[in-house]
Amino acid sequence: MNAPEAKRRSGFVAVVGRPNVGKSTLVNAVVGSKVAIVTPKPQTTRHNIRGVYTEERGQIVFVDTPGIHRPKSKLGEWMNESARRVLRDVDLVLFVIDASRGWTEGDARIAGELFPSAVPVFAVLNKIDALPNRALVLPLIERVQDAGEFREIVPVSALRGEGLDRLVDLVFAYLPEGPYFYPPDVLSDRPEAFHAAEIIREKILLLTEEEVPHAVDVQIESWEETDRLLSLSAVITVEREGQKAILIGRGGSKLKEIGTAARRELEERFGKKVFLKLWVRVRERWRDRPTFLREFGYRDT
Numbered sequence: 001m002n003a004p005e006a007k008r009r010s011g012f013v014a015v016v017g018r019p020n021v022g023k024s025t026l027v028n029a030v031v032g033s034k035v036a037i038v039t040p041k042p043q044t045t046r047h048n049i050r051g052v053y054t055e056e057r058g059q060i061v062f063v064d065t066p067g068i069h070r071p072k073s074k075l076g077e078w079m080n081e082s083a084r085r086v087l088r089d090v091d092l093v094l095f096v097i098d099a100s101r102g103w104t105e106g107d108a109r110i111a112g113e114l115f116p117s118a119v120p121v122f123a124v125l126n127k128i129d130a131l132p133n134r135a136l137v138l139p140l141i142e143r144v145q146d147a148g149e150f151r152e153i154v155p156v157s158a159l160r161g162e163g164l165d166r167l168v169d170l171v172f173a174y175l176p177e178g179p180y181f182y183p184p185d186v187l188s189d190r191p192e193a194f195h196a197a198e199i200i201r202e203k204i205l206l207l208t209e210e211e212v213p214h215a216v217d218v219q220i221e222s223w224e225e226t227d228r229l230l231s232l233s234a235v236i237t238v239e240r241e242g243q244k245a246i247l248i249g250r251g252g253s254k255l256k257e258i259g260t261a262a263r264r265e266l267e268e269r270f271g272k273k274v275f276l277k278l279w280v281r282v283r284e285r286w287r288d289r290p291t292f293l294r295e296f297g298y299r300d301t
């Protein structure tokens with residue numbers, strides 16, 4: 001039975017940390033849906049994306065953020081700013097670290113920005129499944145305890161779903177009483193076209209190397225949907241002709257591979273046949289040009 005509305009707890013929870021520590025994996029695992037794409041490459045997430053978890057105790061609105069890193073472009077600066085801006089508007093912060101790497105200098109730098117903090121901050125020690133020995137969690141907890149005023153230190157494996165129930169219990173304990181912010185069936189604040197573009201970008205990240213993944217933007221150009229068919233086209237922007245050539249591949253083979261992988265996932269997600277058309281174009285140094293950053297939606301939300 002649902003808790004009476006007045007007793008429900010709800011709030012916004014920022015998920016921050018270095019790139020690649022597993023922030024998106026964590027949010028997806030708790031929400032139970034692919035809200036944010038995940039790849040082994042750092043700086044996969046570029047926008048703040050809300051993932052909504054609803055149950056009888058209440059609603060947690062997670063805000064997945066870009067990993068805080070040393071920026072090399074205006075896009076990178078914007079990503080960092082987006083992550084930092086969220087900290088001011090939430091009820092709780094989850095600072096995620098990669099336990100398999102221990103406490104790093106990068107973690108310390110970000111922790112240095114978090115404190116003193118008006119909102120409670122938890123340290124989430126992710127990837128404990130990747131530790132050679134579980135006993136190593138204890139010294140890491142001690143190390144993290146000394147590094148900041150964390151209200152809770154929670155070891156988890158987002159990949160295996162370990163420790164997540166306890167994390168959710170602790171989050172609810174810190175959230176104020178309040179109503180749902182989103183209808184209970186909503187999982188993300190983004191439209192499906194955003195997720196479709198992200199799924200295409202994920203396949204590019206997974207199937208290309210070196211500088212190409214970071215130079216890519218994907219925008220949906222057209223979207224037509226019937227009960228049985230989704231037809232969409234997307235424009236992929238890169239920064240140089242060489243990157244375009246890599247992305248297209250010999251005889252179009254790479255683009256075909258990307259398109260097939262994306263189409264399969266989109267068909268699964270939407271439960272219907274998908275017809276996907278991809279175009280590639282070059283816009284030099286778009287990551288440093290405010291006009292393109294705005295056009296592609298990398299601006300203040």
Ligand SMILES: Nc1nc2c(ncn2[C@@H]2O[C@H](COP(=O)(O)OP(=O)(O)OP(=O)(O)O)[C@@H](O)[C@H]2O)c(=O)[nH]1
Nearest residue numbers: 019020021022023024025040043044045067158159
């Ligand atoms: N072994 C292990 N790997 C994990 C775990 N959580 C995430 N990963 C992997 O870590 C990599 C990065 O995961 P993401 O969720 O994209 O990390 P992120 O912090 O959102 O990354 P950015 O978008 O770069 O900020 C992926 O290859 C994940 O599969 C975990 O609990 N255990």
